[in-house]
Amino acid sequence: MKSDADTQELLARLTAQFLRRTPSDGETTTIVPGLTLMRLSGPTVVQRGMLKPSFCVVAQGEKIGQAGADTTIRYSAGQFLASSINMPVAGQVLHASKARPYLAAVFELCPADVLSVLADAKIQVDATAPCCPATFVGTADARLLDVVLRSVSSLDDEREARFFAPLLRRELIYRLVTGPSAFAVAQSALQSRPDDGVGRAVEWIKTHFAQPLVIDELAKHVNMSTSSLHHKFKATVMMGPLQYQKRLRLEEARRLLLSGLADATRAAFDVGYESPSQFIREYRRLFGTSPMRDVKRMRDGARTAHLG
Incomplete structure (x- = not known):
């Protein structure tokens, strides 16, 4: 040994x-x-x-x-x-x-x-x-x-x-x-298997994160009770299904903004938000600043790292 x-x-x-x-x-x-x-x-x-x-x-x-x-x-x-x-x-x-x-x-x-x-x-x-x-x-x-x-x-x-x-x-x-x-x-x-209840739920949210998420309907889709889905999902993913969806939305919006494929309003709608103002509030809460300032900060940081 x-x-x-x-x-x-x-x-x-x-x-x-x-x-x-x-x-x-x-x-x-x-x-x-x-x-x-x-x-x-x-x-x-x-x-x-x-x-x-x-x-x-x-x-x-x-x-x-x-x-x-x-x-x-x-x-x-x-x-x-x-x-x-x-x-x-x-x-x-x-x-x-x-x-x-x-x-x-x-x-x-x-x-x-x-x-x-x-x-x-x-x-x-x-x-x-x-x-x-x-x-x-x-x-x-x-x-x-x-x-x-x-x-x-x-x-x-x-x-x-x-x-x-x-x-x-x-x-x-x-x-x-x-x-x-x-x-x-x-x-x-x-x-995490696709045939496991939690694994199926994760895959469904990843694929349909821009769509409205109704927990009761998701539970039926993965053949679980609503309470069991909540409990097992949080134990596995360390956050609830709605929190997971929100993080996926905001991370994808950030990617779109950084790549130049969308402005803040377009990114908000593309990832499933109905209100750009709500998107900006939640984006600021997660990343600590507004979408455009965050993108500028990341681009400036990338240039500094490249020069350094």
């Missing part, structure tokens, strides 16, 4: 790999689909967005954020953040410097891949257990870090990286579902 010393050695080797492969701050897209490296050389302001189904392991630095309505998440070197659904999150890097930047690897992981590994490895999960959050922090043991290190190291050879990527991804999932956070990983994947 690998020791804490092994874990620290693996983190040191991962850090060296990340530093060599991330020439500047920001995201570095790799030749392996679904694998991104992150580097930030200083603390950041709070940033909001949508977390995709993924696994993010930190090699150096520390980050804090909020998932769902009010759940605080904090993770640092040797820990990971995992999510099995598209989750609205806010986060900021706390500890990072030019000498010791924040370093992390992000693997996109869909629930279907996790369920496939569970089935092939004949791992049983109690589907009747109480719901747990679909986004959570866990500890990366030495076996899991070893797979991450081999995945990053394989990038030296493009043919080798592409060949081994699917195998390493399945091994990564296997280590997740047999490691310290096995139950949370497995159950969150089960809860």
Whole structure:
């Protein structure tokens, strides 16, 4: 069994790999689909967005954020953040410097891949257990870090990286579902299945977020009682269905504004608001300023980051 010393050695080797492969701050897209490296050389302001189904392991630095309505998440070197659904999150890097930047690897992981590994490895999960959050922090043991290190190291050879990527991804999932956070990983994947009540509800809201949402009708659509839907949805997504819809609407509106595809009024109607004034109020409440000032702030920040 690998020791804490092994874990620290693996983190040191991962850090060296990340530093060599991330020439500047920001995201570095790799030749392996679904694998991104992150580097930030200083603390950041709070940033909001949508977390995709993924696994993010930190090699150096520390980050804090909020998932769902009010759940605080904090993770640092040797820990990971995992999510099995598209989750609205806010986060900021706390500890990072030019000498010791924040370093992390992000693997996109869909629930279907996790369920496939569970089935092939004949791992049983109690589907009747109480719901747990679909986004959570866990500890990366030495076996899991070893797979991450081999995945990053394989990038030296493009043919080798592409060949081994699917195998390493399945091994990564296997280590997740047999490691310290096995139950949370497995159950969150089960809860996110399209044939599961909560999973179906999430998918319906994602697809129809611009349409009016009537909870009783959604409950019937996913074959659940209204009370059961409320309870299980909030336990899994860490916010109610209407809150989730609102976050999806505001995040999409922000994307439209930033891309220049719409002004505030057009964005409000496109994402389902009947009143532009209500949209502006809710946008300001979430992002801290008006839509146009927020877009200007993000564009100025992007230019500053690029110049820096």
